[in-house]
Each structure stands twice: as structure tokens, then as C-alpha cells.
Amino acid sequence: MARLNPGRSGLIVAVFVLTIAVEAVADEPTPEQVKAADRIFRDVYGKEYDRVTKERPTPSEKAVLAKKLWDASRGTRENAALARILADKALILAGGDPQNGYPIAVEILRSRVGQGKERPEQFLALATWLDKKARVETPDKSVKTAAELVETYREAAETCYELGRDFEVTRMLAKAKLTASTFLPYAQSAALAREIALDQAEYDALLKLSADHKRFMQTLKTKSDEPAANQGLALIMLRTGNLPEAIKHLRVLKHGDLKTLGDLLAANPPADPVQVGDLFRKICDNFPADKAILLGYARKYFEAALAKDANHPESTRLKLLVQELPILKPLGSTAPPGSVVELIDENGGLAETLAKFEGGTANVTWDSENRYAGIGALRLSAKALGTADAKQGTVPSWKYVITDVPNPGEFRYLRFAMKVPSGSYAIFSHTGAGYVFGKPSTDPRTYSITAKVPGEWIVVTRDLLTDYGSPFSLDGAMKLETDGAVLVDAVYLGRTVRELNRGYPKPATREKQ
Numbered sequence: 001m002a003r004l005n006p007g008r009s010g011l012i013v014a015v016f017v018l019t020i021a022v023e024a025v026a027d028e029p030t031p032e033q034v035k036a037a038d039r040i041f042r043d044v045y046g047k048e049y050d051r052v053t054k055e056r057p058t059p060s061e062k063a064v065l066a067k068k069l070w071d072a073s074r075g076t077r078e079n080a081a082l083a084r085i086l087a088d089k090a091l092i093l094a095g096g097d098p099q100n101g102y103p104i105a106v107e108i109l110r111s112r113v114g115q116g117k118e119r120p121e122q123f124l125a126l127a128t129w130l131d132k133k134a135r136v137e138t139p140d141k142s143v144k145t146a147a148e149l150v151e152t153y154r155e156a157a158e159t160c161y162e163l164g165r166d167f168e169v170t171r172m173l174a175k176a177k178l179t180a181s182t183f184l185p186y187a188q189s190a191a192l193a194r195e196i197a198l199d200q201a202e203y204d205a206l207l208k209l210s211a212d213h214k215r216f217m218q219t220l221k222t223k224s225d226e227p228a229a230n231q232g233l234a235l236i237m238l239r240t241g242n243l244p245e246a247i248k249h250l251r252v253l254k255h256g257d258l259k260t261l262g263d264l265l266a267a268n269p270p271a272d273p274v275q276v277g278d279l280f281r282k283i284c285d286n287f288p289a290d291k292a293i294l295l296g297y298a299r300k301y302f303e304a305a306l307a308k309d310a311n312h313p314e315s316t317r318l319k320l321l322v323q324e325l326p327i328l329k330p331l332g333s334t335a336p337p338g339s340v341v342e343l344i345d346e347n348g349g350l351a352e353t354l355a356k357f358e359g360g361t362a363n364v365t366w367d368s369e370n371r372y373a374g375i376g377a378l379r380l381s382a383k384a385l386g387t388a389d390a391k392q393g394t395v396p397s398w399k400y401v402i403t404d405v406p407n408p409g410e411f412r413y414l415r416f417a418m419k420v421p422s423g424s425y426a427i428f429s430h431t432g433a434g435y436v437f438g439k440p441s442t443d444p445r446t447y448s449i450t451a452k453v454p455g456e457w458i459v460v461t462r463d464l465l466t467d468y469g470s471p472f473s474l475d476g477a478m479k480l481e482t483d484g485a486v487l488v489d490a491v492y493l494g495r496t497v498r499e500l501n502r503g504y505p506k507p508a509t510r511e512k513q
Contacts, residue, residue: 029081037081041089045069049089059097066093066104087111102133111466117163120172123156127175134183144405146183150176150192154199155498161203173200205331209236225252234258239293241330241506257283274314277301277321296328307346307375308368338408340503343398344416344491346374364480370487372417372457373505377489380480382423398478400493402432402464403471411474411493415461415500420453423484431477432468435460457507459490461497 029037041049051057052065073086091108094101109126113119130149134142157172173196180192213236219229230249237246243265250262261279264271280298284291302318302325312318344350351366363381371377401410418437420426425438427446434446438453447467449460465471474493480486494500 029084033081034085037079037085040079040082041085045072045086045089052093060100062093062096063100063104066090066097066101069093070104070108098132098136102129102136105129106133119159120156120163120165120168123152123159127152127156131179134179142183143185143188146179147188147405149183150180151496151498153179154196155496157199157203158498158501161206166207169203170200173203202331209240209331212236225254227253231258234262235287235290238297239290239331241328243506257286273301273305273308274312274318277305292326293328293330295325299325300328304375339495339499341400341411341493342491343493344378344488345505346376351378367487370419370421371508372419372459372487372489373508374490377417377419377487378480379485379487380482381485382482398475400474401471402468402474404465406495408495411495412463412465413461413494413497413500414464414491415459415494415504416491417457417459417489418454419457419487419489420455420482421485421487423453423482423486426453426482426484426486427480428486428488429479429481431474432464432472433462434479435462453484457487457489459504461500 048065049069052061067090069086069090073083073090076083076086087108091105094105094108106126106129109122109129113122113126127149130145130152134145134149137145153172153176157169157176160166160168160172177193177196180189180196184192212232216229216233216236219226220233223229230252234246234249234253237243237249247262247265250258251266253259253262257279261276261283264276264279277298277300280294280301284294284298287294299322302321305312306315306318306322309315351364365379365381366376367379368376370379402412403410404412406412414430416428418426418428420437423438425436427437428435429446432445434443436446436448437450439448445467447462450458464474480488490505492500492504494503
């Protein structure tokens with residue numbers, strides 16, 4: 001399930017400074033804009049639309065015009081009202097041809113899933129069409145559609161939790177389980193049933209944490225330094241990965257190892273990570289219910305110490321501990337195996353790979369202080385125009401299948417963090433497409449993300465299949481370009497947005513500006 005949500009419980013701060021979704025959400029058009037857009041639609045497509053809707057056309061004619069209008073909608077992003085009218089008309093037509101129209105309808109509805117309170121209804125609208133599509137397809141084709149329908153119900157469940165619509169969470173998970181058992185082969189259905197059961201168990205655990213959080217907060221209203229409430233809240237925050245809030249409650253304590261831990265975590269300059277890790281190990285036996293989480297934090301700090309200094313005096317001990325201690329898995333943030341993969345995150349050696357490439361004209365380094373998450377970010381600096389260009393095969397491990405319904409080890413979505421401290425523009429591109437910050441783009445496979453360069457970290461999520469237009473192989477080709485300086489961090493591939501949300505790293509608690 002999702003992270004504990006600020007809107008309903010106050011348990012965790014927002015994860016991203018800014019998230020740009022697959023389809024940008026435009027401002028609501030004014031009535032005047034809608035009228036003007038309708039006039040354009042009638043002028044350009046009115047006769048053809050009327051013929052197809054009023055003169056008993058064949059279903060295939062409706063699907064052909066639906067695709068034509070939907071393609072026109074995607075190419076008319078500068079006029080939000082016209083783009084919406086074209087998509088609405090395409091959606092109406094798509095329903096007239098179950099065989100060829102449903103894929104178009106699904107694509108339109110998927111693009112409309114936004115970030116607001118109406119998301120559950122948007123997911124359900126998408127689910128309705130996916131269900132229709134699965135029922136008219138042949139069994140071999142319906143498997144992919146049904147797998148997407150199961151994922152849609154799981155995303156709807158997660159969104160319902162975030163919005164506090166608790167009853168609907170269980171209902172959405174039940175729909176997901178029923179869909180899997182109805183349409184999917186037994187082995188696939190059974191595996192998904194186990195995953196959905198884990199979703200339900202995690203949701204129940206989050207509800208209990210929410211109740212505990214509410215109880216502790218009520219106590220602090222009358223006595224802000226009450227030790228048991230602050231300790232309980234600190235452990236809840238650690239369990240859900242909200243380290244900044246955990247530190248606040250740890251430091252309120254008067255004495256003991258937890259107080260010391262809070263002071264070390266808040267120290268500026270940062271405390272020795274080995275000292276912090278050892279303290280997490282020391283206190284874990286006092287909190288058996290949270291032992292795995294506390295040991296996970298210990299491992300995280302030992303890994304940070306090794307990353308900072310590979311020849312650390314205690315490197316032998318630290319390496320052995322990293323092998324033995326569990327990976328940090330905050331509640332609500334664990335992605336299933338094979339669903340998320342890291343392209344750029346803590347792999348500082350990639351900077352050397354790019355710096356050695358003969359076509360590069362910029363200085364490529366690993367910046368351990370200005371980073372979005374973890375211990376560092378890839379930095380490209382240029383006095384004038386500069387590029388770092390890794391051609392096909394330069395990063396040998398980058399060989400990933402991008403497809404519509406990915407199996408484990410295959411992917412569809414890309415998420416990355418970007419910051420441009422100086423310069424007028426920056427471009428980040430890969431095998432399939434490019435993303436521009438700070439200037440318009442005329443290349444059909446290069447997408448303008450922001451009109452101005454982002455001076456603070458932003459997080460961008462892209463549907464690679466939509467960007468490229470068909471399945472492809474993302475290999476070791478990557479390019480950065482700027483006329484100033486650009487930082488890229490936490491570049492991940494994911495099977496679904498839901499799994500990316502669970503597996504994507506949280507922002508660093510401290511950053512040098």
C-alpha cells in the first residue's frame with residue numbers, strides 16, 4: 001500500500017518537491033475557450049464526425065475516426081480545450097467498435113488519471129473499459145489486458161487509502177483478486193493473490209499505525225514532552241521511512257540512546273555514519289517489533305561510510321555487517337522483486353564512464369553534497385555548451401525491454417530527479433526519447449518538461465511506451481546536455497507507477513544549496 005499520508009494522518013511529509021506526471025495536467029479551460037475550441041472542431045472535423053455518428057457507419061469506421069481524433073488531441077497540447085474536446089469525441093466513437101475501439105479508449109482514460117481527489121473514479125473508469133476489453137478478446141490476448149486491469153484496481157486501492165476512503169480499499173483489492181482468478185492462468189493468478197494478500201496485510205498495519213499516531217498526538221496536545229508519546233511517534237516515523245519527523249521526536253527525549261541517536265542524526269556537519277549505524281544496532285534489541293527496521297537503518301549508514309571512503313579503517317567490519325544486516329524496507333515502500341531497477345543512483349563510477357567517452361565536451365563528476373537522495377548525484381558542468389554522451393553499449397548493464405505489460409525484469413515507466421543550478425537549458429535523453437528543461441523542442445521524440453530550468457530538485461515520471469510509440473530496448477545510450485550545470489539523480493525504471501512509488505528513494509534530509 002501507499003505511504004502513510006499527510007492528508008489523513010499527518011504521519012509523513014511530501015516525498016517529492018515536484019512530480020511531473022506522464023501527462024501534464026492543464027488548467028481548466030474557461031467557457032470561452034471551450035466554445036472557441038468547439039468551433040474549431042466543427043470546422044475541421046464536423047462533417048466527418050456527423051457522418052460517422054449519424055449515417056449508420058460500420059464499427060471499424062468509428063474506430064478509425066476515434067484514432068484520428070485521439071492522435072490530433074495528443075498533437076494539440078497547446079490548446080487544452082481543443083485537446084479535451086477531441087479526446088472526448090474519440091472516446092465516444094471508440095465505444096462503437098469493441099474490437100478496435102477499446103484500446104483507444106483505454107489509452108485516453110489512462111492519460112486522464114491525475115493527482116487529485118477524483119483519482120479513484122478515474123481508475124474505475126479505466127477499469128470499466130479494461131474489463132470490457134478483456135471480455136471481448138481471445139484468451140491469449142485477454143491475459144495482458146487482465147493483468148493491466150488487476151494493476152489498475154491495486155492502484156485504485158492505494159489511492160483510496162491515501163484519500164482516507166478505507167472501506168473502498170478492501171473492495172478494490174477484492175476486485176483485483178477476482179479479476180486475476182477469472183482471466184489469468186492459475187500460476188499467475190495464484191502469485192497475484194499472494195501479492196494482493198500482502199497489500200491487504202500492509203494496509204491493515206498502516207491503519208493500526210494511524211490509530212497509534214492519533215493516540216500519541218492527542219497526548220502531546222496536553223504535554224508536548226511526554227516521553228512515551230514522543231518515543232512511540234519516533235518509532236512510527238522510522239518504521240515508515242520519515243527520518244526528519246523521527247528526529248524531531250527523538251530530540252525531545254531527555255536522555256538515553258534514543259535521545260543520542262536524534263542528536264547524531266541532526267548534527268551539522270553530519271555525524272560519523274559508523275557511529276550512527278552502531279547506535280542503531282545497539283538500540284534494536286530494546287524494540288523487538290522494530291528490530292528489522294532499525295537494523296536496516298544501521299546497514300544504510302554503514303553503506304554510506306563505505307561509499308564515502310572505500311579505504312575506511314573499519315572497512316572489513318563494515319563490509320561484513322552490510323552482508324549480514326537486512327535491507328532497509330520502510331512500511332509501504334517496498335517494491336516487489338524485479339519491478340524496479342536503478343539506472344543512476346549510488347553508482348558513482350558512472351561519472352568516470354561518461355567522463356572518459358571521447359565525444360563528451362563537459363566535466364562529468366559525482367557530487368556527494370548536492371543530491372536528491374542517497375549519497376550522491378551525477379553532475380555535468382560546462383563553461384559554454386557541454387554534453388556527456390554515452391552511446392549504445394557504453395553502460396553494458398543497460399539492456400532493458402520496454403513494453404506495454406511488463407513481466408518481472410521488463411519495464412514501462414521512467415522516473416528521474418533533475419536540478420539545474422546554472423545555465424539556460426538542459427536535456428536528458430536515452431535510447432527512446434529526450435526530455436528538455438528550459439527551451440521548446442521541435443523533435444517529435446523530445447518532450448519539453450518545463451519552460452524554465454528547475455533551480456531545485458524536481459522528479460519526472462514518464463511512460464516510455466507512450467513516448468516512444470512501441471516496445472523497444474533501452475540499452476546503454478544516454479546523453480546529458482547543458483550550457484551551465486545540471487544534476488541528475490535517482491534514475492529508475494519501473495513496471496508500473498505504483499511499484500515505482502514504492503521502490504523510489506526518498507529525498508535526502510540535508511542538502512548543500
